Amino acid sequence: MIDEYRRGWALRYLREAKAELEAARKIPYMAPSLILEAIRKARNAIYYSFGEPAFIEIIVREAAEKTQTIDDPILRFLVSIEESIQQLLQVEEVDGEKAMTQADSLVRLASDIVETLTGEKIRN
Numbered sequence: 001m002i003d004e005y006r007r008g009w010a011l012r013y014l015r016e017a018k019a020e021l022e023a024a025r026k027i028p029y030m031a032p033s034l035i036l037e038a039i040r041k042a043r044n045a046i047y048y049s050f051g052e053p054a055f056i057e058i059i060v061r062e063a064a065e066k067t068q069t070i071d072d073p074i075l076r077f078l079v080s081i082e083e084s085i086q087q088l089l090q091v092e093e094v095d096g097e098k099a100m101t102q103a104d105s106l107v108r109l110a111s112d113i114v115e116t117l118t119g120e121k122i123r124n
Helices: 004-026 028-050 053-065 073-090 096-118
Strands: none
Touching: 004 028, 004 096, 028 053, 028 073, 028 096, 053 073, 073 096
């Protein structure tokens, strides 16, 4: 379903997202930047799981810009993830607890997606 190259990158980005999130918990003064990095890496893990990230990103961006309803559930899901990420990136002062909760949810979601599409059992 997914080639070894993309599988490897998806797993790597997922590991790094988890590590960034763990570091954010341990180093509160660096938490905002670490949380944002964890979110970006979780998104990259998801994109690598679905295919070529550059193409996925273009498709998601174009779909997000359209005003009509998105019929494809996977694309609608990817657009909602991207919108959540963009909202977090736009906030000047990140609400630490809320951002941590959202990032943790996204990393768990990315883990489920990567595990499903790669067939690899992911340790938490």
